[in-house]
Amino acid sequence: MDALSRHNVTVQGPSDGPPIVFAHGFGCDQNMWRFVWPAFADEYRVILFDHVGHGQSDHSAFDPDRYRSLGGYAEDVLTILRALDVHGAVFVGHSVSAMIGALAAVAEPERFSRLVMVGPSPRYIDDDGYKGGFSREDIDGLLESLASNYLGWSGAMAPVIMGNGDRPELGEELTELFCATDPEIAAHFARVTFLSDNRADLTRVPVPTLVLQCSDDVIAPDGVGAYVHEHVPDSTYVQLAATGHCPNLSAPGETTAAIQAFLAPS
């Protein structure tokens, strides 16, 4: 299976437009961008994908060892860009994908022109003067929550999501099913995400970067966004009025406007 089908890559907009990639974070899939990407599809070549183990990616391609750190996910981003022969892309990453985009840009700078980090955090756990917002025990609590909520992952759906195509009638339901994730993969991604520490990578981000900070975001509190802005060399910090962790869903207009303002030629 090639990289494009493995990641359920969808491409919209003019094929000769400047490329813009939208990457979803922990907890969902490319549907996270459904209210935002259409505003870019007139001008840009819009690229959407699912991380392996999420949405309609090839779940059987999940390899705990490859994805033992965010580096594996960054490598996937590069694989997709190579497959589409993309250079100089705008990369819009939500939540943990903001850091995944940063790692990919550090690895192959020429593939990126700008980075938009929506609710980024380089380190979720408090650490010696650094305030990420969480303790190790909090993350264990999240894993418990995941274990009690096998959303859309009943025994009947699991084979479909795993790619066993002998029950095509379930395929349609699947397209209606948002954010279905294998519980085991979700727990793994939660651990990798919330236990990661990528603070040292921030200073190496090679492209102009927009940090979009939400209000009252428990996942990525104000102080963390400010920390990212302080350490990414060429960065712009914009505070959104939107509350919570998913402005791409709760305030798509405000999010779109902030990204467009950042991308507008000055």
Added chain:
Amino acid sequence: VTPRDELIRDSPEELFENAPCGYLTTTLDGTIVQVNRTLQTLTGYPRGALVGRRFPELLTVGGRIYYETHYAPLLQMQGWVREIAVDLVVADGTKLPTLVNSVLQRDEDGEPRSIRTVVFEATDRRSYEQELLRARDREHAVAAELQRGLLSGGLPDDPALDLAVSYRPAIAGLEVGGDWYDAFWVGERRVGVVVGDVVGRGIEAAATMGQLRSAVRALASTGLTPGPLLDALDGYARRHEVGQMTTLAYAELDLDSGVLVLACAGHPPPAMTVPDGAATFLWDGRSTPLDAAAQPSPRPESTVTLTPGATIVLFTDGLFERVDRPLQEGLDLVLAELDEHRHEPAATLADAVTDAALAGRRTTDDVCLLALRWSGPPG
């Protein structure tokens, strides 16, 4: 006015305030604007301590992350979420297990306006679910332990022999599968090897595998050759109602002559690779699975004389069966990998072929591969 009419006249306020579940309305960002009396009773917080706070603030920290990364996005995307298990932190600091449903309310223009949420106490249900989860984990651990125990014996060791096994159990979380292997001395200079796959999963499959493994060893020690041995194993399966429809390949190798006798009951064909030629499958000596309805009797066996350095490879279907490609393609890949690794030691070959066949995929079935190389006659 009958008592029944009195009931029907319950005011909407009464229905809301004393509903048999907590009920709250929030703004789109989760800020609580209205709560019913039941929620106050459930949480121990008076109305004033709830209104104005954001709903996720009532959750444990782990639950709050779950809310922000799953609950809120789903609600915004599909307009509802149901049956989400979260713990509320109540006034006395303890956790209250609940199940929560929410719907997004829209105004006349279809724009989201508010969120309505109901909260059901789920203490007993949650502890029951946790007991079930624990029981499942325990059963998995027992079956995995049983399987490991059955597969952990030492392999025959001889200068004429290079014997190795690559065994990959199905991914954790799934039940233990029923693949097994065994290798043992049948006589002074004869070695028996078997790879099989029992129907089913879990403890039952592991126990069946244990019985068949012992039965094969016992039958082999009576001097039965592979074909008749499988016939006898049919009788065992039928008499004791164990292991029906199991597939297995059984082979015996004479270490002095290199003569290999082989019989295969409904199992993928063993492969043979030689130092100076292409790998092939051994299609002879095949019959139906154990105690299957229409089995030929007596079961056939086939004889191959190995050349020094030849390797016989027995494996289970997990090695080549994949939903996204034709069977033949999987089998061709096995041959190609055998060709590539035929000069490597049996252990390297076994791991390399298994790795290549799985290609980093998580396996939902056990995969077992046994490689047996004969270095040639003594002296």
